[in-house]
Amino acid sequence: MTPDSNANATDPTDDRTDAETLRRVADRTPTRLDVGRAGPRPPTDALLEFREDHGLARDAVFSRVDDSLVDDLDLVTLRTRVADADQYLARPDLGRELAEESITRLHEECSETPGVQIVVSDGLSSTAVETSVPELLPVLKDGLAERDIDVGTPVFVEFGRVDVMDVIGEELAADCCVILIGERPGLRTAESLSAYFVYGPERGGPTAEKSVVSNIHDSGLPPVEAGAELVDLLANVLEQEASGIDLREDDREFETES
Amino acid sequence: MTDFQGPLTSIGIDVGTTTSHAIVSRLQIETPPGDAASPAIVDREIVHRGEVRETPLVDSQTIDVDRVAAFVDRELTAAGVSPAEIDTGAVIVTGETARRENAEPLVHRLAADTGQFVAATAGAALEAVLAGRGSGAAARAAETGGTVANVDVGGGTTNIAIFDGSQTCDDGMGFDDVTVAETRCLDVGGRLVTVDDDGHVESVSPPARTIADALDLPVAVGSALDADVRDRLMSAMVDAIVDSCSGPPFDALTRSLSIGTLPDDQPALSGVVFSGGVGRLVRTPPKDPFEYGDLGGGLAAAIADHETVRSWSVFEPAEDIRATVVGAGTETTTLSGRTISLDESVLPLRNVPVAAVSGPVSDTEETFKQRFDAATAAILSHHDPGEVDAIALSIDDVGDLTYDRIRVIADALESALAPIPPTLPVVVVTRQNCAKVLGQTLRRTTDRSLLVLDELAVDGGDYLDVGEPTAGGESVPAVVKTLAFGE
CATH class of the missing domain: 3.30.420 (Nucleotidyltransferase; domain 5)
Known part of the structure; x- marks a missing residue:
């Protein structure tokens, strides 16, 4: 072996004109790296792909959850004070309150004082609800039943924001409330669902006292696994009688720089 | 927010044909942000690089176990750590040493004596992989x-x-x-x-x-x-x-x-x-x-x-003569997925034989069941249930992660586990992220001591060591290994 037999063994990432390496780097991430350009704009393929993803995101926001799905999942349908999709985006405050007739319906059709009140809501992605909730919800219900936790009557809220669970939980005097809600879609996935939960729900309760499991979708936390994890987390919330930052009291050792 | 947690102290011991060495390293664990992410070892730092010593032999067929144990003790002293402070790691007998008559008791003794959760390993293919990970x-x-x-x-x-x-x-x-x-x-x-x-x-x-x-x-x-x-x-x-x-x-x-x-x-x-x-x-x-x-x-x-x-x-x-020992010390321990289902009382488990359940996921429920039954039959024919800590079934591909699918797998598992003595713990390993839902579903039908771990790739014929939970109790350290002596 001669001393220069290593001449061609340099690190290929040093060579910035190496198209092959650039391709590999770009392939490692779903972000739009190295799409190229045609004059001042992206090439047609990349532009179409971008518009398709953007269309999927818009659809997730503006479409409605299919009524038959709500029926199949045996959910009681409620509405917030929001009138339509445009108002939903413009007035987050209305998405946190239930319409008058829905409050009546809540008391008529749902059992009071459940251990865990389950709420499903479209939020900003109906697509997320349609793809993930049918897998997640049965796991969650079976798991909680297994632990003798009463889940009452699960409901579906159209045009809901996270804090609508405070209203529903307070009205029904639930020990704990969990909301499965579609997240603001990105250009990577429009199917991301989150589960927020709170112990002792009441109107105006602080966000800091809510816990969350996020990124629930097929290429994130799989919905079935999220369901099983929520069972453990909710059982812990009921046992500790706390949620959110109150659960992490022992972890809160802030250090100040002297 | 990233969850930091203290590093694991890991030992690597390589008893080779000519030379033996030990290294001590620290493995830094981090859980990336986001609920879908699992903890991982993100940094490996070698804190003590032991001397290269000639492997002590009693005669051409016998390793001098006491002298090997004594040099490991000296290296631990030089590194300033006691066996109680060693969290994990691996001992490997390599080359011709793996064929010596007392190679097997030697690795098991060193593994048991030098730390909390140190794996005994042997096998030419494993050695090759560890050397390649250690060498860079x-x-x-x-x-x-x-x-x-x-x-x-x-x-x-x-x-x-x-x-x-x-x-x-x-x-x-x-x-x-x-x-x-x-x-x-x-x-x-x-x-x-x-x-x-x-x-x-x-x-x-x-x-x-x-x-x-x-x-x-x-x-x-x-x-x-x-x-x-x-x-x-x-x-x-x-x-x-x-x-x-x-x-x-x-x-x-x-x-x-x-x-x-x-x-x-x-x-x-x-x-x-x-x-x-x-x-x-x-x-x-x-x-x-x-x-x-x-x-x-x-x-x-x-x-x-x-x-x-x-x-x-x-x-x-990056490492030459110590490539294998560095691989053993820093690359054998992996972490399971974050959502796992555990019966902690049985941990740690050592030298758990693994049978793989593999095949097309599109199979009918009946052939699917048969594959699970075949896996348990294979493992019971090779291992006496009275002589192992546990047995493990590794599921190559669960298929689509739907609740129906999980229930089919839980059913197939339940009937496949029937011939295994009820007191013997069973480890179920999946590559996909579904341990918690599978564990919860299985728990409804069986009382046996059960661990379900995910995001681990384990093949049939491998052995598995499983340590006590780390990373905030959400993940367990695991060593996937072979125990092939006298190849």
């Missing part, structure tokens, strides 16, 4: 996206691992590690023939005898080793190493020196790394070929001179 060949493949072979040439064996970095990417399940395309191992090493100070042959090990007979070379204990004979012997050894890296086709001599089965396809190597006691010398062969009283120095020089080797892109190893 695996990292090189990952960085460049190429196919890099690590050729670990030791005293008794040469262990080749071929790493394929072309698929290195995050597929959403956290497997962003470089893949091991294959391993190729053969009985060629520097210490197959030893010579005394006067140049007389002291010992000839069986593989050297095979080569000498094949070439009709006069090599006899007590007589001088003729320079021409020596050169031809070494040249045959190098040819076998190069042949093993490049084939098929394989030369008849390469075949007779090979350990395990030989692959069917030629690798397209973009680079080669040499490690091991002899591999270390490839770059700078000693002037006196007998400097080490064996063929090592000359073998290294012959490798460097080989025409095919000169045509390869040869990369510098």
Whole structure:
């Protein structure tokens, strides 16, 4: 072996004109790296792909959850004070309150004082609800039943924001409330669902006292696994009688720089 | 927010044909933000690099276990840690040492005595992979996206691992590690023939005898080793190493020196790394070929001179003689997925034999059940349930992660587990992220002691060690390994 037999063994990432390496780097991430350009704009393929993803995101926001799905999942349908999709985006405050007739319906059709009140809501992605909730919800219900936790009557809220669970939980005097809600879609996935939960729900309760499991979708936390994890987390919330930052009291050792 | 947690202290011990070493390292664990992410070992720092010592033998067939244990103690003292402070790690017996009569009790004793959760391991293929991870060949493949072979040439064996970095990417399940395309191992090493100070042959090990007979070379204990004979012997050894890296086709001599089965396809190597006691010398062969009283120095020089080797892109190893021990100390422990289902009371579990449930996921429920039954039958036919800590079933592919699918698998598992004594713990391992839902579903139908771990790749015939929970109790350290003695 001669001393220069290593001449061609340099690190290929040093060579910035190496198209092959650039391709590999770009392939490692779903972000739009190295799409190229045609004059001042992206090439047609990349532009179409971008518009398709953007269309999927818009659809997730503006479409409605299919009524038959709500029926199949045996959910009681409620509405917030929001009138339509445009108002939903413009007035987050209305998405946190239930319409008058829905409050009546809540008391008529749902059992009071459940251990865990389950709420499903479209939020900003109906697509997320349609793809993930049918897998997640049965796991969650079976798991909680297994632990003798009463889940009452699960409901579906159209045009809901996270804090609508405070209203529903307070009205029904639930020990704990969990909301499965579609997240603001990105250009990577429009199917991301989150589960927020709170112990002792009441109107105006602080966000800091809510816990969350996020990124629930097929290429994130799989919905079935999220369901099983929520069972453990909710059982812990009921046992500790706390949620959110109150659960992490022992972890809160802030250090100040002297 | 990233969850930080204290590092794990890890030990690596390699008892090889010629030399033995120990290293102590710290493995930093981090859980990336986001509920879909699982904890991972993000940094490996070697805090104590032990001396390279000659492996103590009682006689040619027996390792001096007490002296090996004593040197490990000395290294721990030098590193300033006690066995109680060692969280994890691995002991490996390598090369010809793995064939010594007391190799098996030796690794189990060292594993049990030197830390909380130290795995006993043996096997040429595992050794090849650990050496390649320790030498940096695996990292090189990952960085460049190429196919890099690590050729670990030791005293008794040469262990080749071929790493394929072309698929290195995050597929959403956290497997962003470089893949091991294959391993190729053969009985060629520097210490197959030893010579005394006067140049007389002291010992000839069986593989050297095979080569000498094949070439009709006069090599006899007590007589001088003729320079021409020596050169031809070494040249045959190098040819076998190069042949093993490049084939098929394989030369008849390469075949007779090979350990395990030989692959069917030629690798397209973009680079080669040499490690091991002899591999270390490839770059700078000693002037006196007998400097080490064996063929090592000359073998290294012959490798460097080989025409095919000169045509390869040869990369510098990050570790050379310690590649295997660094691999054992820093690369054997992995972490399971974050959502797991555990019966903690049975941990730690050691040397758990694994049966794989593999096959097309599109199978009907009935054939699916049969595959689970076959896996348990296979494991019970090889292992006495009374003599193992637990048994493990590894499910290659769960299929689509739907609740229906999980229930089908739980049913198949439940009936497959029926012949296993109810007191024996069972570990179920999946590659996909579904341990919690599978554990919860199984728990409804069975009372047996059960661990379900996910995001681990384990093959049938492997063994598994599982430690107590770490990373905030959400993940367990696991060592996937082989226990192949006397290969």
